Amino acid sequence: MASPGFAFVPRNVSKIRKNHGTSAHVPSSLGCDPALAKRESSYPGPSVFDKGKGKAPESSPSVKQAFNEEDISILVVLAFSDYALWIDSDLRRKTEESIQREEHDAGFLPLSYLLRRAFPRENLGHEHMPTEANVVKAIRSYAGDVLEVRMLVSAPSPSAWYPSWKSERDSVGGYEVRRKDWSALSDNPSREFTRAQWDDRTIYMENIPSQYHTIPAIIRFTQELLSRCTGTSAPIPVQNITLPQHHMDKPGDRPKCKGFALVTLCTTELSRIFLERWPWKPSTQLPKSDDFDLAEDNSETKEASKFGFRTLSKARWDELNQEYLAYRQRLIDELADDCEPQNITADSDVRSATGVLLEDSIPVSSRNVTTVSSPYPFGCLVFTRNLHPETNKTTLRALFTAAFKSSPLDTGGLDYVDFNKGMDSCYIRLASPEHARALVDHFASQPVVQSHGLDDMGKNPGGSQKAITTEIIEGKKEEVYWEKVPEKVRRQAVDKAVRALSGDQPPVPAHSMQVHSEENRSRKKRKRGQ
Numbered sequence: 001m002a003s004p005g006f007a008f009v010p011r012n013v014s015k016i017r018k019n020h021g022t023s024a025h026v027p028s029s030l031g032c033d034p035a036l037a038k039r040e041s042s043y044p045g046p047s048v049f050d051k052g053k054g055k056a057p058e059s060s061p062s063v064k065q066a067f068n069e070e071d072i073s074i075l076v077v078l079a080f081s082d083y084a085l086w087i088d089s090d091l092r093r094k095t096e097e098s099i100q101r102e103e104h105d106a107g108f109l110p111l112s113y114l115l116r117r118a119f120p121r122e123n124l125g126h127e128h129m130p131t132e133a134n135v136v137k138a139i140r141s142y143a144g145d146v147l148e149v150r151m152l153v154s155a156p157s158p159s160a161w162y163p164s165w166k167s168e169r170d171s172v173g174g175y176e177v178r179r180k181d182w183s184a185l186s187d188n189p190s191r192e193f194t195r196a197q198w199d200d201r202t203i204y205m206e207n208i209p210s211q212y213h214t215i216p217a218i219i220r221f222t223q224e225l226l227s228r229c230t231g232t233s234a235p236i237p238v239q240n241i242t243l244p245q246h247h248m249d250k251p252g253d254r255p256k257c258k259g260f261a262l263v264t265l266c267t268t269e270l271s272r273i274f275l276e277r278w279p280w281k282p283s284t285q286l287p288k289s290d291d292f293d294l295a296e297d298n299s300e301t302k303e304a305s306k307f308g309f310r311t312l313s314k315a316r317w318d319e320l321n322q323e324y325l326a327y328r329q330r331l332i333d334e335l336a337d338d339c340e341p342q343n344i345t346a347d348s349d350v351r352s353a354t355g356v357l358l359e360d361s362i363p364v365s366s367r368n369v370t371t372v373s374s375p376y377p378f379g380c381l382v383f384t385r386n387l388h389p390e391t392n393k394t395t396l397r398a399l400f401t402a403a404f405k406s407s408p409l410d411t412g413g414l415d416y417v418d419f420n421k422g423m424d425s426c427y428i429r430l431a432s433p434e435h436a437r438a439l440v441d442h443f444a445s446q447p448v449v450q451s452h453g454l455d456d457m458g459k460n461p462g463g464s465q466k467a468i469t470t471e472i473i474e475g476k477k478e479e480v481y482w483e484k485v486p487e488k489v490r491r492q493a494v495d496k497a498v499r500a501l502s503g504d505q506p507p508v509p510a511h512s513m514q515v516h517s518e519e520n521r522s523r524k525k526r527k528r529g530q
Helices: 011-019 032-044 071-078 082-087 088-099 109-117 132-142 167-171 182-187 197-201 213-228 269-276 298-307 314-338 353-360 393-403 433-445 476-483 487-502 514-530
Strands: 147-151 175-179 202-204 240-243 260-265 311-314 381-385 414-418 427-430 469-472
Touching: 011 381, 071 109, 071 132, 071 167, 082 088, 082 240, 088 182, 088 353, 088 393, 088 476, 109 132, 109 175, 132 147, 132 487, 167 240, 175 182, 175 469, 197 202, 202 314, 202 381, 213 240, 213 260, 213 298, 213 311, 260 269, 269 311, 311 314, 314 476, 381 433, 393 414, 427 433
Parallel strands: none
Antiparallel strands: 147 175, 202 260, 202 311, 240 260, 381 427, 381 469, 414 427
């Protein structure tokens, strides 16, 4: 029987040697391959037998991995895609240098070097980083047709791959990986691509099913849809995923998938298939099974149709994005102009006789009247300014409810105070247009200021103090505001306004259900973010 390539070193022997101060070593009679010996000398580092243990360290069972094996393999492949080589100059340079080596070493890069690109530290905590052993297992299980991985006797030299000031120098592992098509990388046409050529291969996906809201899941979803089409096989069909920022994201937030993404594919043909199969128009029907050889029992296809999945070319998305930004800026400018604060004093008569005449001269039929089919309650939104920045919703509710105490209107007609801490303005939702007009009339005829954050009564403004101002929001600005309110809350507001117009009073205070639902929702969001 032929002698094994490596001698077996029992664990108890290695421990005894360690106790006697003698380091374990590989016997010189191993007869190692010269190329392997040369690689050991060129990459000095700790041997995998230094502590008498021949296998890679396993992850602690108490640490929960953020991704499963299939997702790990997807992210590693994505980090070694043609697009990654095109956009990442350091990765491209290291790959080109490795291709120049001898054939048995050509194209190989340290696995740990690639993992820094697949799992960036700022995106995934170090405690959730998969071990190299887990990554190797994932590659061999799910990406063996794309990547080739091997283990070295000694780890690659940290100095060859990381500057001296990089902390990664201490964690360079003993595995290497290369693409199976490494010999063709030098002649790959994508090396000479321009940004416009990659944009031609990029599509915007919207209404992605909720179970696919991570980068690996988006890739799995995309590849499953493509797998049902003939002639679409490619080693790495998805080249890159970009998650555009949502308008609610704060500056510096790492974007998360909220149902839309920019997906870069390997060919323009794959982009065309998506644009034709899932065009930018609403559809409730499944794609026909005879189109692109789709299977009727494809769960991904059914989920895509269920969620209204649709696609758009990158060029058209850029155009719409610019139009939207310009439109939003125009609305903000108009709102700023219309809501310019006025310097009101206690002696001023805000509602002049002329203003009363103009308002009374407007025919009632020309104003929007809320019906059960209205998208939101018309004339029930009031914008207020010059509040104390340290006030709160409870104080503001008491302050504004005082406007109805001297009127025949229901004192529970204040639905919701839309206020954020630290602001000096807020929106107020009322149960009916009559409540909105009564509120505006009250603060116009009796100007007050808040002397402190908990002042729910108000006092007469001093000479340099700006009184609280209110105005009814109508038209386009009213529509934009209500679009951001949940559908269920809008329907409740419409029902209350219709009942108020018909003379029916709600059986419970108008604000109770909506206040609790919206404030509980904000508390839950804060709790999840803690």
